[in-house]
Amino acid sequence: MIDADDLLSLVRNYNPKTNEALLRGAYAYAQRMHEGQTRHSGEPYFTHPVAVAAILTEQRLDDATIATALLHDTIEDTKGTYTEIETLFGHDVAELVDGVTKLTNLELSSRESKQAENFRKLLMAMSKDLRVILVKLADRLHNMRTIRHMKPEKQAKKAHETMDIYAPLAGRMGMQWMREELEDLSFRVLNPEARTSIMRRFVTLQKETGDVIPRITEDIEAVLDKHGLKADVFGRAKKPFSIWRKMQEKDLAFSRLSDIYGFRIITGTEDDCYRILGAIHQRWRAVPGRFKDYISQPKSNGYRSIHTTVSGRDGKRVEVQIRTRQMHDVAESGVAAHWSYRDGVRVQNPFAVDPAKWLEGLTERFETAEDNEEFLEHVKLEMYSDQVFCFTPKGDVVKLPKGATPIDFAYSIHTRIGHSCVGAKVDGLRVPLWTRLKNGQSIEIITAEGQTPQASWIDIVVTGRAKAAIRRMLREEDRERYIKLGRELARVAFEQFGKKATDKALDTAARAIGLKDGDELLARIGSAELSARRVVARIYPELAGRTEQGEVEAVRAVIGLPSGTEIRRAQCCQPVPGERIVGITYAGRGPIVHAIDCGALAAFDTAPERWIDLHWSEGRHAAVHNVTIDVTLSNTNGALGRICTLIGEQNANISDLHFIDRKPDFFRLLIDVDVRNAEHLHAVMMAVELDSDVASLQRFRDLERRP
Structure with a gap:
């Protein structure tokens, strides 16, 4: 293992003015925090952060980044806290370590929609300080170099994740040597026979x-x-x-x-x-x-x-x-x-790109994606693409990925030009629209009024922008036809479970899936972008059984929390599935989940670094989410018993009752009810409110009831 003196020697080779006290302090603190921990190989765990730091010295990086490499696992894997690191090493280092910790908690190799959502979060973390991803890439490189000590299934998962996300990201950032090594290390795991054959x-x-x-x-x-x-x-x-x-x-x-x-x-x-x-x-x-x-x-x-x-x-x-x-x-x-x-x-290198401008250029092409799957398609297209440079008739340069066509060129100029494209000239000669463009060619797009995109264009274009624009236009053109077909498919799917595809049921399903209305839902079903069975399963999960969405009885209810973190709901707002949520971090205690409209969040407006983007997982939740309702009830014989019966009929459990005001004719009480989600809570409150002896009913929220 590299000792502190050797590491400092590596840094002094390019930075004689290094902050020796900072690096020695980070080295000693991380070594103390990781004491007693071992890697899969049996080596002391501390050998890993030191190796990550050494990799970053090859890039001649600043002291804050080297210190971050030494400390990058302390918040996640030891008793170290953000506050302690900030006190000892400063705000800059603490923010970088916290950023690397959040990236580590993203599982990028999971199913497509979650992978895309997490990649959005990865880009958000990068936008705050790009050095975070530099540390993460070095961390992944060392893990891949020592991957042979992991279990085979873990090796395969890490190798796929590296090949899909980290290797192309390193290439996109210009670190081609790292991309090549990450790819080859992943290749060794995923296809060892092929690699051995090449070497032989x-x-x-x-x-x-x-x-x-x-x-x-x-x-x-x-x-x-x-x-x-x-x-x-x-x-x-x-x-x-x-x-x-x-x-x-x-x-x-x-x-x-x-x-x-x-x-x-x-x-x-x-x-x-x-x-x-x-x-x-x-x-x-x-x-x-x-x-x-x-x-x-x-x-x-x-x-x-x-x-x-x-x-x-x-x-x-x-x-x-x-x-x-x-x-x-x-x-x-x-x-x-x-x-x-x-x-x-x-180093004042005139060719070094401004990280903020680079990231802005990378992300602006992803913003047109309408959903997670489309976003992921954009990401992978952009990450793996080499570039070609073509010219407009006026001499302006247009950058496109390798394999781009005149249609991609047209959409890169303006969506309207792409939609109305009927032909193209390359260097003055008419060519088919599927022609692959090359460096230095001059492209002229021929348009015609009334022209609209053809469905076959989806398979011709390679840019995410063109694919998204074509899909949107095709959906609008065929919307009525798709709605009609989708309605018939939905009718058959609902009838299979003894239900009717009413407008109300379709609107409810649309809201649950995140679409505008029932017509948009039907259009997606008719265009085969959404299965009718999935829609039925979403609103009648108990009938559809284990659907492709899966029930969430025994899995994590909140997406975005670090792996193994216990779900801690704020008692001031008591959020339940179906409501928008956010996490607030607390030093030494882990994050607390609040409803997005909770009044207590105002106290954290000046501390945006403590906010975590969270959401409830999809599927059917267990009735374990405690909510307090405030009931004013007529003081008549049997009234309270009847209210309890009504709650039980909604398959909700009463966990506690607390009387807060008793009068001769009325009394007020708080009832703690365990519910599945916001819809279940609404059903419970509706059943109670309809009783003639209930004078008033509301959800009880108290900012004094902090976690």
């Missing part, structure tokens, strides 16, 4: 041809010397997963793969980059369609480089990347370059 073939190739990397490196250096150009040349073989992905995408056997070697040429100036490109192309034949100039058209994460592929020694294809030292720093660190230090000061 690669070893065989090296035996047959020798190690070609030094020879090609010498060839490139000789060309540069001939033209008087100074640069450093580095060569490497591509990672096994990168080779495997290329084999799958292009449906090629390993023997037919050619560009499995990559070379980087790092020089002093931008002018030298283009001179080197000329020298390389003069010496070797360029492969058509394999040239990208990310210097003149940089990626959104600040990445700049020239990419070209040439037929090198013995006809082998070789990928060459040409960039300056500053460009290389951004290429290695990505968005993290914004916080990089060198010689004790923040």
Whole structure:
């Protein structure tokens, strides 16, 4: 394990002015908090946060981020608290540690809707301070490096989560080295046979041809010397997963793969980059369609480089990347370059992108998603996409993901242009709308009045924005037809359970699912976006049995709380399923769940960091949620007994009675009732209020009854 002196030495290599007291204090505190804890491997748990900190020193990150890495598990896994960390290490570090803790509690590999919802929360956490996700990525990298000590099913879950979310996120942030390593570590878990096969073939190739990397490196250096150009040349073989992905995408056997070697040429100036490109192309034949100039058209994460592929020694294809030292720093660190230090000061790298602007550019394309599944589709499309740069007839640049079509181009300009698109010209020539666009092409969109999107466009376009706009338009066009079909499907589904699909039942189901009204519900059923059986199961779960939603009798009732956290409802407002809720954190006690309209929340308006976004899980809840109702009742024989009977007939349990005012003709009492959800509570109160002896009835809420 790296000791404190060694870690400080790693930091001083790039930041001689480091705050030694802060890092030593964080090291000692975390070591004390994790004392006695072990990892799956049997090693002391503290080896993990130290390794995470060491990974971040490779990115030359600031002291607050290194301290956060050391402390990132203390709030979740030890007796350490936010308040204690803030007192010892300052507000900045405490906020970062709290942010990493919240990210750790997101289970991103669960079913689609929850995964999308949690990814929204991940982006929210990133927007507060991007260093949070840098620590989380380093945390995940070390966990993947040591994943062999976990149980096989846990390994598979973590590997899928890493491949789906963390690896592409690292790539999107510009940390390509981390993306490649995360992918390859996940590949080792998910498809070990394929990875072993790739490695075996690669070893065989090296035996047959020798190690070609030094020879090609010498060839490139000789060309540069001939033209008087100074640069450093580095060569490497591509990672096994990168080779495997290329084999799958292009449906090629390993023997037919050619560009499995990559070379980087790092020089002093931008002018030298283009001179080197000329020298390389003069010496070797360029492969058509394999040239990208990310210097003149940089990626959104600040990445700049020239990419070209040439037929090198013995006809082998070789990928060459040409960039300056500053460009290389951004290429290695990505968005993290914004916080990089060198010689004790923040590096003023002109190519480092502003994290706030980068995140804004990433998230603005997701805002058009209408539901969680659509949002997740946007995320995965954006995360995995490379980019192409095309031009409008006026010369404006439009960035699109790799594989984009003229329809994507049209929607990226304006939704109206996308809807009315009937054709396109690429570099002045008419092309089919399914044509895949390439870098540097000029696109002209041909429109016509009265044109509307075709259903087949959904399978042609690749951008989330285009897919969402087309779906919305198709839904509007076919709305009446879908409503009619949906009504018939709903009628049949309801009749299977002896019920009628009345307008009231449909409106109730729509509200439960989060749709506007019954017509919108029917349109979704008719367009096959929603099953009629799911609708029936939502409002009659006891009849439908265990539906695809599942009952929530024995699972967590609140989504958003840390794993293993006990549900603690605020007694001032007594929230129940069906009501909007929010969590408020308390030092040393865990979060308390409040109703969103609770008057007690006003006291926390100045402390937004204590608020947690929560919601009730879907499905049928057990009748265990205690609510107090305030009843003023006529003092007549049998009145109270009758009220108790009415509550029992609604399948609700009375847990307590408390008289607060007795008069000769009336008395007032508080009744504690256990209910399933807001609808169940409404049914109970309606039954009681209809009794002739009840003078008044209301839900009792008392701000003095704090948890």
